[in-house]
Amino acid sequence: MDxxxxxxxxxxxxxxxxxxxxxxxxxxxxxVEHRDLARALARQAYRAGASYVHVLYxxxxxxxxxxxxxxxxxxxxxxxxxKTFTASMAGNAMIGTTGNPEPELxxxxxxxxxxxxxxxxxxxxxxxxxxxxxxxxxxVGAPSEGWARQVFGEPDVERLWELxxxxxxxxxxxxxxxWQEHMTRLADRATQLNDLRADALxxxxxxxxxxxxxxxxxxxxxxxxxxxxxxRYVANMPTEEVFTSPDARRAExxxxxxxxxxxxxxxxxxxxxxxxxxxxxRVEAETGAELVRSHFATLxxxxxxxxLALVTKESRVGQSGTLFYDTLFDENATCHIAYGAGLxxxxxxxxxxxxxxxxxxVDFMVGGPELEVDAVRADxxxxxxxxxxxxxxx
Amino acid sequence: xxDNxxxxxxxxxxxxxxxxxxxxxxxxxxxxxVEHFExxxxxxxxxxxxxxxxxxxxYxxxxxxxxxxxxxxxxxLTHTPEWVKATAESTAGNAQLGTSGNPEPELxxxxxxxxxxxxxxxxxxDIYRGLxxxxxxxxxxVGAVSDGWAQQVFGEPDVERLWELxxxxxxxxxxxxxxxWRExxxxxxxxxxxxxxLRPDAIxxxxxxxxxxxxxxxxxxxxxxxxxxxxxxEYVANMPTEEIFTTPDPSRAEGTLRSTMPLSLGGQLIRGLELAFxxxxxxxxxxxxxxxxxxxxxANIxxxxxxxxLALVTKDSRVGQTGTLFYNTLFDENATCHIAYGFGVxxxFEGEPDExxxxxxxxVDFMIGGPELEVDAVLADxxxxxxxxxxxxxLAA
Numbered sequence: 001m002d003x004x005x006x007x008x009x010x011x012x013x014x015x016x017x018x019x020x021x022x023x024x025x026x027x028x029x030x031x032v033e034h035r036d037l038a039r040a041l042a043r044q045a046y047r048a049g050a051s052y053v054h055v056l057y058x059x060x061x062x063x064x065x066x067x068x069x070x071x072x073x074x075x076x077x078x079x080x081x082x083k084t085f086t087a088s089m090a091g092n093a094m095i096g097t098t099g100n101p102e103p104e105l106x107x108x109x110x111x112x113x114x115x116x117x118x119x120x121x122x123x124x125x126x127x128x129x130x131x132x133x134x135x136x137x138x139x140v141g142a143p144s145e146g147w148a149r150q151v152f153g154e155p156d157v158e159r160l161w162e163l164x165x166x167x168x169x170x171x172x173x174x175x176x177x178x179w180q181e182h183m184t185r186l187a188d189r190a191t192q193l194n195d196l197r198a199d200a201l202x203x204x205x206x207x208x209x210x211x212x213x214x215x216x217x218x219x220x221x222x223x224x225x226x227x228x229x230x231x232r233y234v235a236n237m238p239t240e241e242v243f244t245s246p247d248a249r250r251a252e253x254x255x256x257x258x259x260x261x262x263x264x265x266x267x268x269x270x271x272x273x274x275x276x277x278x279x280x281x282r283v284e285a286e287t288g289a290e291l292v293r294s295h296f297a298t299l300x301x302x303x304x305x306x307x308l309a310l311v312t313k314e315s316r317v318g319q320s321g322t323l324f325y326d327t328l329f330d331e332n333a334t335c336h337i338a339y340g341a342g343l344x345x346x347x348x349x350x351x352x353x354x355x356x357x358x359x360x361x362v363d364f365m366v367g368g369p370e371l372e373v374d375a376v377r378a379d380x381x382x383x384x385x386x387x388x389x390x391x392x393x394x
Numbered sequence: 395x396x397d398n399x400x401x402x403x404x405x406x407x408x409x410x411x412x413x414x415x416x417x418x419x420x421x422x423x424x425x426x427x428v429e430h431f432e433x434x435x436x437x438x439x440x441x442x443x444x445x446x447x448x449x450x451x452x453y454x455x456x457x458x459x460x461x462x463x464x465x466x467x468x469x470x471l472t473h474t475p476e477w478v479k480a481t482a483e484s485t486a487g488n489a490q491l492g493t494s495g496n497p498e499p500e501l502x503x504x505x506x507x508x509x510x511x512x513x514x515x516x517x518x519x520d521i522y523r524g525l526x527x528x529x530x531x532x533x534x535x536v537g538a539v540s541d542g543w544a545q546q547v548f549g550e551p552d553v554e555r556l557w558e559l560x561x562x563x564x565x566x567x568x569x570x571x572x573x574x575w576r577e578x579x580x581x582x583x584x585x586x587x588x589x590x591x592l593r594p595d596a597i598x599x600x601x602x603x604x605x606x607x608x609x610x611x612x613x614x615x616x617x618x619x620x621x622x623x624x625x626x627x628e629y630v631a632n633m634p635t636e637e638i639f640t641t642p643d644p645s646r647a648e649g650t651l652r653s654t655m656p657l658s659l660g661g662q663l664i665r666g667l668e669l670a671f672x673x674x675x676x677x678x679x680x681x682x683x684x685x686x687x688x689x690x691x692x693a694n695i696x697x698x699x700x701x702x703x704l705a706l707v708t709k710d711s712r713v714g715q716t717g718t719l720f721y722n723t724l725f726d727e728n729a730t731c732h733i734a735y736g737f738g739v740x741x742x743f744e745g746e747p748d749e750x751x752x753x754x755x756x757x758v759d760f761m762i763g764g765p766e767l768e769v770d771a772v773l774a775d776x777x778x779x780x781x782x783x784x785x786x787x788x789l790a791a
Contacts, residue, residue, distance in 0.1 A: 032431045039457040046465030052473055057453035061435040069442035077448050080484055085477035
């Protein structure tokens with residue numbers, strides 16, 4: 001690993017992503033396989049004036065031992081120290097790492113126990129922090145041999161690093177400046193979309209002709225947000241999308257996915273969904289259709305839409321031409337849609353019935369050179385948004 | 395499972411069942427360096443196999459510590475986060491496992507020794523010290539083999555060779571390691587009982603660069619590392635262990651001593667440490683390397699300039715027999731006789747420790763034994779009873 005690149009990567013995440021403020025504490029949650037990045041993040045956080053850097057390594061094998069050999073009570077147990085740790089994040093900065101070093105580690109275990117192994121009390125503490133917007137945080141990718149093997153079929157970590165560095169704009173002479181420019185461009189798009197006050201979006205392409213209604217009180221947003229105390233942060237790096245939550249009651253037509261999706265250890269390819277009155281009434285796919293059907297059958301409102309996100313060909317993830325098998329990256333390659341839960345922070349005031357509530361949120365990619373996206377106004381006029389993967393609004 | 399995988403599981407099982415002696419329904423608090431993940435995972439599996447209710451794993455990382463010492467503010471050095479305090483408090487009544495074996499022993503060598511010496515989370519140390527005084531944790535520390543540790547020991551990252559030595563020290567070559575450990579600990583306890591029965595007033599050490607007399611507390615006894623918690627759980631705090639030890643009178647130490655093996659401390663190597671004592675206090679520190687770390691301790695940490703432990707080891711030690719310098723206190727202190735400055739060992743007392751026992755926030759063991767060291771017990775009437783000559787035990791057990 002190139003030490004200088006690693007430090008520049010970590011510096012970008014600390015300064016632009018989480019935007020660590022002098023005197024803040026920083027909380028890191030790396031996998032043990034992510035230790036090189038975790039160490040660089042700790043160094044850069046102290047250099048940014050952090051008062052203390054807390055590092056809590058997680059280990060998939062320790063989790064596996066709990067699920068395989070532990071008691072039922074262990075599965076949902078939240079130790080006091082871990083509640084204290086999680087609660088201490090309020091008012092401070094947090095950085096998470098993704099890129100599963102062993103994607104199939106839990107594949108042979110009892111799926112019901114794997115699904116149940118969630119420390120609910122910790123989730124509640126995090127939901128409160130997200131609702132109160134009290135943590136400036138950032139999630140980033142951490143290349144590892146296992147992740148590289150998933151992407152390339154061989155553990156070529158350096159090749160994965162080069163792609164990740166490209167997606168993160170580390171090749172730019174001044175990456176933080178490049179990011180500011182990039183975020184401004186995305187924010188301008190969100191403003192344009194909000195000003196359009198569109199009633200619906202229409203998608204047309206091979207196998208796709210779908211119209212999705214929008215909510216008048218839901219706005220479009222791009223990557224950067226502010227904490228309640230006014231600290232600007234970029235929650236995902238990379239990010240290439242402008243996104244909103246649609247009216248879960250209004251979707252008509254069909255949509256075909258354009259990239260494979262890794263879901264619960266299976267790959268869903270060529271997904272085709274047909275919508276009537278907001279509900280997905282038909283599911284087809286080349287592979288993995290059963291998994292999606294089981295979501296719709298067992299999870300309430302999973303068969304309604306929760307997010308629309310627009311991505312154009314300037315996307316560095318898209319330009320890499322790589323399927324990363326990691327949502328943080330793949331959802332930024334091209335336009336995507338999510339079934340399941342909507343995003344409450346996009347709604348002004350109280351969410352009404354139009355915002356979808358569900359216990360899952362699955363992004364799938366629908367973009368490509370042939371996809372045309374239009375905004376449809378209340379009077380029926382259509383405004384082109386995307387053609388040939390290029391942004392059309394002046 | 396490979397032979398090495400099976401050896402790892404047997405090693406972990408020994409640490410869980412004989413070392414910490416994890417009881418069904420107990421939580422386990424497991425602390426290891428991030429490079430020790432293979433052993434940490436095996437200890438986790440074996441703890442759940444022993445019916446632990448939950449295994450709390452907290453990985454440490456010397457590079458994170460280095461970042462704090464190098465770039466962090468002064469307050470960070472001694473800070474104890476709330477969740478670390480919560481961890482310490484939750485450990486009461488539960489089992490604790492720790493792994494040692496520094497994969498990068500010289501990682502902190504180029505940093506300011508004074509800051510390295512000061513970087514101790516003081517409140518956490520207080521809480522754990524309280525728990526150990528009450529003897530409320532069944533715990534065990536074991537070695538974790540890594541590339542870096544093997545590199546340090548052999549000059550090359552021969553992990554398999556280090557594993558073989560560690561397995562030998564842990565008696566994993568015995569047909570029944572559990573029975574072998576019981577017999578070994580019985581032998582050490584018999585030695586300790588014989589020495590306690592002598593009721594010595596002091597211990598005198600003589601050897602090259604060493605002529606030191608340390609007073610003993612009449613209330614303290616000698617013992618092995620086989621302890622019992624307040625609630626009656628028997629555990630072996632260190633594996634391997636080859637010592638019998640006591641905690642001395644911190645107000646009585648006169649003379650000089652010279653360490654006989656290097657010591658890895660706070661990421662630096664201390665070689666040829668020489669200490670001079672007057673009235674129990676260390677009044678002079680010299681060393682070939684690393685003297686500043688030791689001086690930093692004595693300047694910043696109250697009572698770290700007084701003694702907390704005397705330990706006697708003879709040549710039947712399996713660690714000593716390996717003829718290997720492990721650069722790891724857990725192993726090296728069991729190779730030969732050692733002394734510790736800093737806090738005393740409450741396990742040297744039946745019940746509550748004597749008030750005179752040294753109270754401090756650190757405890758540093760350094761090795762003074764060797765073929766030329768003579769150790770005598772000095773009785774109240776001044777007669778001297780030989781304890782060790784030529785690294786052999788002299789007292790009938």
